[in-house]
Amino acid sequence: MNIILLSAIVMVVLAGILGAILSFAYSKLKVEEDPRKEQLLNLLPGVNCGACGSASCADFADKLIKGEADISKCRISLRDENKVTKIKDLLKE
Amino acid sequence: MVKELILVFIATVLVNNFVLKYFLGICPFLGVSDKLSSAISMGFATTFVMTITAPVAWLINNYILVKFNLPFLQYVCFIIVIASLVQFVEMVIKKFFPLLHQSMGIYLPLITTNCAILFMTLQLVLKDYSLIKSMVFGFGAGVGFTLAITIMASIREELKFQDVPESLKGPGITLIIAGILALIFVGLGGLIQVK
Amino acid sequence: MKQSFKMIFSLCLIALISAVILAKVYMITQPAIIANEKKATENAIYKVVNTATSYKESKSGQTDIFKCYDENNKFCGLAFVAEGVGYQDLIKVMVGVSTDFNKILAIEVIENSETPGLGNKIVTPWFENQFQNLSLQNKITVVKVAPSKDSEIQAITGATISSQAVVDIINNKIEELKGYK
Amino acid sequence: MQRTNILFSDFIKGLWQQNPTFRLLIGMCPTLAVTSQVQNGLAMGLATAFTLLASSIIISIFRNFIPREVRIPSYIVIIATFVTIVSLFLKANFPEVSKDLGPYVPLIIVNCLILGRQEAFASKNPVYRAIADALGMGIGFTLSLMVLASVREVLGMGTLLGHQVIFGNFRPWVIMLTPPGAFLTLGLLLGLVNIIDKAVKARKEKK
Incomplete structure (x- = not known):
């Protein structure tokens, strides 16, 4: 079978299965959380590179809310001054 | 067979250490290793995570x-499955095992952007290991990573009380210490010759 | 329900586009990649069997053996790749032997990742030329001092493991191909 | 006029104030691994810059169509596609460079620099800003790789881009080509960058 068709089928099937699993998980496994964490997660890069000392952005957001960590430790979002100020106001509330 | 597995394990932990020889997982290595x-x-x-x-x-x-026979899809296939599985497993653990999520689950998203894990999957394909050997290789890679990061963390906790030159504070001195650690691990080279 | 459909659809669309593009690029670059590999092996073959101008591939068990012919198409030697683990990682050696399999014409280390400055000295002409016209009657051995017998070679100072590894790799492959005629 | 100086500031940021290797300290794995020769450092830098630029353009064009929940897997697939294209291109046209870079080419996919840029910048800004930012970061990354690679190659082999640079009986520092050398050189370079930065700030205050 022509290689383009074969690779297209393999990838679409794979993406379909994974997409279905993810969408099922999003609808069924919703866990209620502190609303601020949701907003924080949208502001943080979400790259989970671990450079801030905590393992993932979600973990870093928890620490930010508890006040254990400081936004300056997240090196990627340092680039964006207005984002940093937005995060700081969010935490002040 | 078991002898071979042990050899692969020891070689991956000590001789071919993922952090100090192949420079992998450096972002978490620099970032997270200040607390033991x-x-x-x-x-x-x-x-x-590496073992699974x-x-x-x-x-x-x-x-x-x-x-x-689609070798060119290797990178895309591996990374899409790893990224999606990670997201799914993390949600499952967060929903059903909140306690486990607190201690271990938070590290799951780390997999998608961790060089060590992608490198490990590509190496076990390149060296075309069997299923069991791949798991031992993954487990050994993780233990090697843990070994390097715990040694570094204990050194850095001591470091807080030493006077480090102003400009080297933070990542600078960590890299220099990692250089000395890598020098020690070079001494272990040739310990085991295994494919 | 609409949200989950949108998720699956976008993931599949991206996967589809990427698969088609990759297949196309793969088909375009594939001939060039195969040509590169072929040229690399060819250069090595002509280096170890220097009188050869053409070669024919044949198999013995797992290994490919290249039968070499010189300009007036006379069978002038055999070449094959021997590989094994050295001090650090894999070492690949292209070995050229005489037609009657009892003398090494020359060798060339085509791939190695030994320690820079020490182990990777196995690639230097000084080390590789020692193997020229080495007799294969008995096993090749490594000595620290100047070689006396005609099946001995001198190890590189400070890299005995790598030198020994190259010799072992060649010995094992010669042993394996003993039956081939 | 106002638009061009935003673009210019986006571009310049990547070169010095927010240089990925010396200031943001992200994307360290390839930086340490392939910089034993300037040629490899340059190839890795350009490959990363191309992937960053290409995926920034695509992601900033489709930023509104990709649903929030599957954004990380989708971005990663786009980046992985471009990395595979680069890897096939290198194998076809520059076989020796591709062999030298070896297993580190696919690691561009999980390079925190690229995914970090997509998430933090490209997925929230229009295309022309994403291009300027990607160019700035890409070139900044390539330059820092070449600085590190030239230090290691000159000391480790006495050559620069293959040509003999140091003459006389100079015994090359073989350690520079091994992993410890990479860690030590980068650590000291970071210290140097901090010293230069402090000096520049001090002079600015004096003005």
């Missing part, structure tokens, strides 16, 4: 890529 407790839990989580990713990668490679 978080270093250890990150090490265990990474080891756990290795067989998954082996299955994808043998039953999809090799069977349909």
Whole structure:
């Protein structure tokens, strides 16, 4: 079978299965959380590179809310001054 | 057979250490290793994750890529499955095991952007290990990562009380210490000759 | 329900586009990649069997053996790749032997990742030329001092493991191909 | 006029104030691994810059169509596609460079620099800003790789881009080509960058 068709089928099937699993998980496994964490997660890069000392952005957001960590430790979002100020106001509330 | 597995394990932990010889997982290595407790839990989580990713990668490679002879899809297939599985497993653990999520689950998203894990999956395909050997290789890679990160964390905790030159504070001195550690691990080279 | 459909659809669309693009690029670059590999092996073959101008591939068990012919198409030697683990990682050696399999014409280390400055000295002409016209009657051995017998070679100072590894790799492959005629 | 100086500031940021290797300290794995020769450092830098630029353009064009929940897997697939294209291109046209870079080419996919840029910048700004930012970061990354690679190659082999640079009986520092050398050189370079930065700030205050 022509290689383009074969690779297209393999990838679409794979993406379909994974997409279905993810969408099922999003609808069924919703866990209620502190609303601020949701907003924080949208502001943080979400790259989970671990450079801030905590393992993932979600973990870093928890620490930010508890006040254990400081936004300056997240090196990627340092680039964006207005984002940093937005995060700081969010935490002040 | 078991002898071979032990050799592969020791070679991956000591001789071909993922952090100090192949420069992998440097972002978490620099970032997280200033506290021993978080270093250890990150090490265990990474080891756990590597041990389950290795067989998954082996299955994808043998039953999809090799069977349909599509070598060029290797990177895309591995990374899409790893990224999606990670998101799914993390949600499952967050929903059903909140306690486990607190200690280990938070490290799961780390897998998608961790060089060590992708490198490990590509190496076990390149060296075309069997399923069992791939798992031992993944487990050894994780233990090697944990070893390097815990040694570094304990040194850095001592470092807080030493006077480090102003400009080297933080990542600078960590890299220099990592250089000395790498020098020690070079001494272990040639300990075991295994493919 | 609409949200989950949108998720699956976008993931599949991206996967589809990427698969088609990759297949196309793979088909375009594949001939060039195969040509590169072929040229690399060819250069090595002509280096170890220097009188050869053409070669024919044949198999013995797992290994490919290249039968070499010189300009007036006379069978002038055999070449094959021997590989094994050295001090650090894999070492690949292209070995050229005489037609009657009892003398090494020359060798060339085509791939190694030994320690820079020490182990990777196995690639230097000084080390590789020692193997020229080495007799294969008995096993090749490594000595620290100047070689006396005609099946001995001198190890590189400070890299005995790598030198020994190259010799072992060649010995094992010669042993394996003993039956081939 | 106002638009061009935003673009210019986006571009310049990547070169110095927010240089990925020396200031943001992200994307360290390839930086340490392939910089034993300037040629490899340059190839890795350009490959990363191309992937960053290409995926920034695509992601910033489709930023509104990709649903929030599957954004990380989708971005990673786009980046992985471009990395595979680069890897096939290198194998076809520059076989020796591709062999030298070896297993580190696919690691561009999980390079925190690229995914970090997509998430933090490209997925929230229009295309022309994403291009300027990607160019700035890409070139900044390539330059820092070449600085590190030239230090290691000159000391480790006495050559620069293959040509003999140091003459006389100079015994090359073989350690520079091994992993410890990479860690030590980068650590000291970071210290140097901090010293230069402090000096520049001090002079600015004096003005």
